[in-house]
Amino acid sequence: MKELDLKIEDISEPILNRAEHRIEEALLYALVSTQLRKEEIEISSFPVAVMMVASTADKRMKRRYALAEAKRVYNLLKEEKSKSKILEIAKIFNWKIRLADDKPPYEFALFFTDYLRNATRFQAKGWKLVNRIMLNGEVYLTKDDAARLLEEEVRVHIEKKLDVKEKVALPQNVADRVERLKQAFTKQKGKIELEGFPEEIVVSAFPPCIKHMYDNITSGHHLSHIGRFALTSFLTNIGMTAEEVVNLYRSLSDFKERLTRYQVEHIAGERGSRTKYIPPRCDTLRTHGVCIGMDEICRKVRHPLAYYRRKLRTIKAEAPVERA
Amino acid sequence: MKEIETKKFVKNKFSEYYQKHSSSLQPPTLIEKREFGFLMFTGRVMVRHKGFKNVDDLAKSLKTLVPSDVYYSSAYYERPEEEMEEKGWLGADLIFDIDADHIPTPCEKIHDAWTCNNCGITGKGVLPEKCPACGEHRFDDKTWPCEVCLESAKTETIKLMDMLKQDFGFSTKEMKLYFSGHRGYHLHVESEKIQLLDSMARKEIVDYIIGLGLETKLHGLVEEKGERKASILTGPSLNDPGWSGRIARGTYEFLSKATLNDLKEIGLKKKVIDTLIKRKDAILESWKEKGPWGIIKGVGAASWRKIAQHAAEMQAAKIDTVVTTDTRRLIRLNNTLHGKTGLKKIEIPINSFESFDPFKSAIAFKEGTLKIIVQDAPQFRLGDQTYGPYKNRQVELPTAAALLLLCKGMAKVKGEE
Numbered sequence: 023m024k025e026l027d028l029k030i031e032d033i034s035e036p037i038l039n040r041a042e043h044r045i046e047e048a049l050l051y052a053l054v055s056t057q058l059r060k061e062e063i064e065i066s067s068f069p070v071a072v073m074m075v076a077s078t079a080d081k082r083m084k085r086r087y088a089l090a091e092a093k094r095v096y097n098l099l100k101e102e103k104s105k106s107k108i109l110e111i112a113k114i115f116n117w118k119i120r121l122a123d124d125k126p127p128y129e130f131a132l133f134f135t136d137y138l139r140n141a142t143r144f145q146a147k148g149w150k151l152v153n154r155i156m157l158n159g160e161v162y163l164t165k166d167d168a169a170r171l172l173e174e175e176v177r178v179h180i181e182k183k184l185d186v187k188e189k190v191a192l193p194q195n196v197a198d199r200v201e202r203l204k205q206a207f208t209k210q211k212g213k214i215e216l217e218g219f220p221e222e223i224v225v226s227a228f229p230p231c232i233k234h235m236y237d238n239i240t241s242g243h244h245l246s247h248i249g250r251f252a253l254t255s256f257l258t259n260i261g262m263t264a265e266e267v268v269n270l271y272r273s274l275s276d277f278k279e280r281l282t283r284y285q286v287e288h289i290a291g292e293r294g295s296r297t298k299y300i301p302p303r304c305d306t307l308r309t310h311g312v313c314i315g316m317d318e319i320c321r322k323v324r325h326p327l328a329y330y331r332r333k334l335r336t337i338k339a340e341a342p343v344e345r346a
Numbered sequence: 347m348k349e350i351e352t353k354k355f356v357k358n359k360f361s362e363y364y365q366k367h368s369s370s371l372q373p374p375t376l377i378e379k380r381e382f383g384f385l386m387f388t389g390r391v392m393v394r395h396k397g398f399k400n401v402d403d404l405a406k407s408l409k410t411l412v413p414s415d416v417y418y419s420s421a422y423y424e425r426p427e428e429e430m431e432e433k434g435w436l437g438a439d440l441i442f443d444i445d446a447d448h449i450p451t452p453c454e455k456i457h458d459a460w461t462c463n464n465c466g467i468t469g470k471g472v473l474p475e476k477c478p479a480c481g482e483h484r485f486d487d488k489t490w491p492c493e494v495c496l497e498s499a500k501t502e503t504i505k506l507m508d509m510l511k512q513d514f515g516f517s518t519k520e521m522k523l524y525f526s527g528h529r530g531y532h533l534h535v536e537s538e539k540i541q542l543l544d545s546m547a548r549k550e551i552v553d554y555i556i557g558l559g560l561e562t563k564l565h566g567l568v569e570e571k572g573e574r575k576a577s578i579l580t581g582p583s584l585n586d587p588g589w590s591g592r593i594a595r596g597t598y599e600f601l602s603k604a605t606l607n608d609l610k611e612i613g614l615k616k617k618v619i620d621t622l623i624k625r626k627d628a629i630l631e632s633w634k635e636k637g638p639w640g641i642i643k644g645v646g647a648a649s650w651r652k653i654a655q656h657a658a659e660m661q662a663a664k665i666d667t668v669v670t671t672d673t674r675r676l677i678r679l680n681n682t683l684h685g686k687t688g689l690k691k692i693e694i695p696i697n698s699f700e701s702f703d704p705f706k707s708a709i710a711f712k713e714g715t716l717k718i719i720v721q722d723a724p725q726f727r728l729g730d731q732t733y734g735p736y737k738n739r740q741v742e743l744p745t746a747a748a749l750l751l752l753c754k755g756m757a758k759v760k761g762e763e
Contacts, residue, residue: 134514135539138547152554153564157587159515159539244483248668275463275484295431309549309558310667 031193033070036060040067042199045075048090049083049207056094072183074200077190083207084184092177099169105129108168115175119168125155128162132171137161140174145324219260220334227333229326231307232256234314242273248302248310251289255301256326258290301326355759356752357387359745360683361412363710368405372680372693375536377401379422379436383676384413385685394676397426414685417676420534422541430674437541440548441677442555443669444502445530446495457490457724488754490724491529491687496704503531504699506663509555510535513588518696525704527684527691532677548671555670557589557662562654565590567639569647579640579647581654584633589658594637596657601638602630612656618649683710688749705729709746716748717741720757726750 040063047054057064068091075087099108105121108130112119118133134156141149155162163171192200228236235253239245245253250271257267267286271277284293291298304324307313323329374380382396382404393413398404408416419426420441424434461468464482476483503523510516510533520537543551553559562581569577582590584598600608601622609619621644622629629638639650669675678684678691689708705728720736727733728747740760743751751757 133539135543135547138543138550142546142550147559147561148564150553150559151550152557152560152589155586155588155590156513156554157515158512242483275482305559306546306549306671309552309556309671 033066033196036063037067037070038196038199040064041070041074042203044068044071044091045087045203046206048087049203050210052086052090052093053097054090054094056098072180073190074192074196074203076184076186077192077197077200078204080204080207083204084181088177088180088184091180092173095176096169096173099172100166105165108165108172111172112168115172115179117175120160122160122162125162127164128155129165130163130168131160132163132168134159134161137163137171140171140178143174144170219331221261223257223260223262224330224334224337227330227337228256229320229329229333230315230317231313232326235312236270239270240273242275244274246310246312248307249312250285251299252301252307252312252326254286254289255299256330258286258298259300259327260330264290264292352752352758353387356688356749357412357414359688359711359749360387360414361409363683364405364408364412367681367710368409370681371401371405371408373398373401373404374418374679376422377404377418379424379426381419381421381423381426381433381676382679383417383419384411385415385417387412387414387685390414395427395429408682414683416679416682418679420675420677421673435673438543438673438675440535440537440540440543440551441669441675442506442533442535443526443530443666443677444499444506444533444664445526445666446491446499447489447529448664448666449495449498449502451495451498453492453494457492458488459722460485460487488756489529490726490754491689491704492724493705493727495529499530500699500702502663502665503533505661506533506555506665507696507699509663513554514551521696523694523696523699524680525692525694525702525708526678527689527708528687531694532691534677543673545671545673548673552665552667552670554589555663555665556667557658560589560593560655560658562593562651562658565593567593567651567654577647579650581637581639581650583637589661592661593654593658594633596661597637597654598630598633600653600657600660601626612652614649614652618645621645684753686753688746688753711745711749714745715742716745717760718743718748718751718757719760720751723751723754723756 040057040060044054044067071087075084078084095111099111102108109119109121112132115136117136119136120131122128122131134151137154138151141151147153151161225233225236232253235245235249239253254267257270258264264283264287267290268279268283271282271286272279287293289299301307302310302312304313304320304326307326319329319332323332378397378399380397381394382398383392383394384396384407385392393411396407398407419438421433421438422436424436426433428434458472459468459470460473462477462480462482463484463486465477465480467477467479469478473485473487477485507521507523510521511518516535516537520535520539522534522536524532524534526532565582566586567579567581569579571577582594584594585591586594604622606619606623609622614622621642625642629642632638632641638645669677680691680693683690688710689704690710692708694702694707709729717740719738719740720734721738723734723736725732725734726747728744728750731744731747733743733747748757752759
């Protein structure tokens, strides 16, 4: 807004309409359309929409809006015939990128840190650095690869813009529009609210790695540092109390009550920074050798807690249940 | 009683070293932004969250505290002395640790030993799952900085450096190589380019180095529809960049040396093995063109994939995954003593790594001899001399050799003499 030197009171009706429409499209269809004929409105409605979404303080709404706007950029870049558009946008984000035509089908070479900053959030195996062509610090990309990575950069950039700490004060007419959007979104998301975990701990729903460590620890076996962290954070997240977790470690011969209690309570978020830690993702556990091999459910999830949630559902459908 | 005396003795020697050699201390880049940690002789406690404005202050501290091991943070902080959450992380060097502990070697049976914490029974080689005598799971294990182990660590380090140079494009100026003073090598990358990488990005780098998640398909080992007949297998070539070339070169290397048993072990069928051995010359010759993929009758896509996957594993470098992904790691400071050996961590010029001899260059104590009583020690070399093996014997050794055994807990200082 400041960049464009606009005052919120002065914003014309067409711009406000388009801003509201952008958000609506994002919330309902997860994609913002491109209306190139009215370029001026397109450009100025974006910061207005950002401000409106920022004012909602609704994390999911913000995430959804950022993603939809980023998708719009991706679609634009994908259609673009010339490669210069990609370079142009990449430069805005200070990417170290250049055209490369010596290794078809690749068209760009991007410095690996710029690549990693965005690609680590992608799950497909083709995005793993180990499966890319990399030479002299540059990762080779097709045009579509580059567009997809830029989409991610844009998404994160918009999310940061939306993440404002102080309250955004809007004039009444704009605030009314935001209120309407919020209601539409609540209505739409309605039932998809995530359910919490059940109160009892269901050992038979543990993923293989957690089950393995759980069995090991209860029979007094030694466990690696990262293993202990994964197990402890998993258990405190599915509803075990810090006290119960401490007791689990009691059978270890190097058990030191004070130290264990301190560490477990720290992970459970009852101490220090008060952050409750969640267990590492599956691929991190794989890197550190905690993963003991995947079963069928593992292949469908990326996180031990997601495994637990999923398995609980299948167990619920069946009966009876083994409980700890 | 004796053990305390030995500890005190070693501490005195360390103190002497830091008194004499404080001028050779090498401060890390931006010392004022690093956290320091000292492992103390007494109680084996780690004193953390220390900060120093300059190397003189650090030297003073080492002289008064005389720690058994000196560490500094890979990270740069605004306020290194505050608690973790308050430090203000500014970035971190990229650190690789290659330790013989992570590489299986044939010699560990000879020199590694363990003692059960519960009943005191001892054994040789790799730690057992549980004590054969009492069923306890906790052990005191003694590893040994042996030449074969360090040689295998060197091989892994060379593979690592190759990837960092060729693939990641780091210059020799950005990389610093060290002998850890015990059983391995450290490679530090200091460069603004990588300082801000988060833990997830570093994890991807680790996966790259250890070849985790590598898919040969994504490196061009694919079946393509041929003209009339069924599909044709194509694959990477020797000169391809990155992992593609590594898969090809690894396959070439593996097949040129593979024995019948090697081929059996990776799960190939007998018929396939016979063909591979019979057509070995043709296979090696084929690399001048497009590689053997697809042209050798009787070796199908599935078999090639097994071979390539195994070959790739041999090309990966075995690093400690935890060290590299940790953006707040404490690492040993260059030119300080290793509490387990009395040797020092030293920098190795990268271009003379091949001929580097840790048992010569890392010697910190170069003068005098000591009389010690050795309980049990394997044969070892230090400098140009070979010592031992010793069993329950009193010997007089050069200071460095004696300290190595004392630090390892394999010997005691000789009484009141």
